[in-house]
Amino acid sequence: MRTMFEIAGRAPIFRHVPPPDLERLLQRSSVRQLDRGACVYLQGEEAHSLFVVLEGWVKTYRMTPCGNEAVVGIFTKSDSFGEEAALGNQNFVAGAEAVSQGIVLQIDAQVLTQALSGDMVLCQSVLAGAMESNRCLVEHVEQLKSHTGGQRIADFLISLCGDKSGNCTVILPYDKVLIAAWLGMKPESLSRAFRRLKAYGVTIQKDHAIIESVERLAHYADEDPAESWSAKNDCKAERCIGSN
Amino acid sequence: MRTMFEIAGRAPIFRHVPPPDLERLLQRSSVRQLDRGACVYLQGEEAHSLFVVLEGWVKTYRMTPCGNEAVVGIFTKSDSFGEEAALGNQNFVAGAEAVSQGIVLQIDAQVLTQALSGDMVLCQSVLAGAMESNRCLVEHVEQLKSHTGGQRIADFLISLCGDKSGNCTVILPYDKVLIAAWLGMKPESLSRAFRRLKAYGVTIQKDHAIIESVERLAHYADEDPAESWSAKNDCKAERCIGSN
Incomplete structure (x- = not known):
């Protein structure tokens, strides 16, 4: 029980709520x-x-009118999702x-809204x-607009490395179709891009990515996409389609 | 003065604040x-x-490490911007x-934060x-991931039409380099895409777009991007680069 509250307490919207208040608030969650x-x-x-992930991975996605899927967010331990709609009294x-x-943890929106209306600290915390x-969405928009597919994968791998430098092996946390959808690429473009990353010291073995040098990969991610594209012609039509 | 408060009062973050409270709050803004x-x-x-646009157009943008620019947001009358940073006590x-x-209207973050800490209604309004x-950012992410460049332009033109149907002439509100950056395209891809829209009844004359049928354009925007891409090969390398 305590562990559950600890995990939920690390979610951004609850991070600033004093633990006893949070426990009281979440007592009626399921x-x-x-x-x-x-x-x-x-x-x-x-x-x-609204929800907090206690274990595993959850995606949020939008269906386009023609039935394609765009993955909007990917959430894991201590991430909350659904609060924009739940607190705004809107549809998802x-x-x-x-x-996976x-x-x-499923938190009743009414309970939270009621708590919010009487608790300044909670309200400001949820606002934070x-x-x-x-801010995360702004970063993602920037990445989608200014990075090639290969660079987005490099960014993604680096984000899994944490603060590490030097060599690093990371476990790909979900399947490749989903990674492609998250990065706004077709699955086959993702496979091609993974192969191209060999030149930058990245080897993919099943669900592991072995990175020779995080610094080198970061350098590639920061290169001018115009140069990398014209030089390697490596992102033709990537980003044109979400996954199916 | 009243007009100024009226425009600011239509900004989402102030929409639910009672007008007298808002006037008091904004008295010290410049x-x-x-x-x-x-x-x-x-x-x-x-x-x-933080800011509210009273007249004209403002963009927010991120510089990528190699000096490219990704336009993250475009704001006009009654839109607020900068509040994520100003209220979170963070850097922009x-x-x-x-x-243009x-x-x-420039609103001191400290004044607003102070007002927030004593005013539940204001806090909940800012949260809303x-x-x-x-939600706007989620829509934009979806559009970037699942629509071709041509479809994103169609969406953009439709958004300028308002709720209209039938034929419609809209004024492009800012220059084409900026529109390209906002849609995550290169300026030359935008020009090509504008030319392709002729087939869907759209004529561009300087800063005017003449749309024969909003419904027909909307149908194109909702087509399966995979089909439209394979049929017309119309989005090669679009979306790979932000504007320069």
Whole structure:
């Protein structure tokens, strides 16, 4: 129980809430076990709850009118999702689905809204969380607009390395179709881009990425995409399509 | 003066604040005249203020390490910007620059933060605004991931039409380099895409776009990008590079 509150307490929206207040707040929340592929909520559904991931991975995604899927967010331990809709008393702007076995904490929006209306600290804390998720989205928009597919993968691998330098082996946390969708690429473009990263010291073995030098990879991620594109013609039509 | 408060009062973050409270809150704000190209704030700068556009257009943008620019947001009358940083007591995550002559209302972050800490309604209202800007970013991410360049332009033109149907002439509100950057395209890809839109009944004449049928354009925007791409090969390398 305590562990559950600790994990939830690290979520941006709860980070500034004093632990006893948070425990009281979350007492009426419920725990949901999710199988891989389980639907947490549908796009357009009325939002009665928000969620914190306790274990595993969850994606949020939008269906385009023609049935394609754009992965908008990927969430893991201590990440919250669904709060924009739940607290705004709106419908969910994207659907949410477990991409691995997992456990989420489901928090009743009404309970939280009620708590918010009487608790300044909680309100400001939730606001700080909203600003943080906003900043993450801005970073993602920038990456989508200014980086080639290969560079986005490099960024993605580096983000998995943490602060490490030198060599590093990371476990790819979810399947490649999902990574492609998250990075705004077609799965086949992702495979090509992975192969190209060999030249920058990256070897992919099943769900492991072995990186010879994080610095070298970071240098590639920061290169001028115009140069890398004209030199290597390596991103033709990447980013044109989300995954199917 | 009243007009100024009215314009600011339509900004999402102030929309739910009772007008007398808002007037009191904004009494200490200042009005800034901006020439086209004027810097409002720099990326990385400490955030002491947030802003509402009273007239004209402002863009927020991120510089990539190699000096490219990704336009993250475009703001006009009654839009607020900079609040994520100003209210989080953080540095600005993106820079802001006037893209036309304009006027902005500059609101001291400390004044607002102080007001927030004693005013539940204001805090919840600002939170609602943050959630709304979050939803806009999610829509933009989806568009970047799942639509071709041509489709993104179609979406953009449709958004300028408002709710209209049938034929419609819209004025392109800022220059084409900026539109390209906002849509994550190279300027030359934008020009090509504009030419291709002729087949869908769109004629560009200087800064006017003449649309024969909004419905027909909307149908194109919603087509499967995979089909439109393979059929017309129309998005090669678009989206690979932000503007320069």
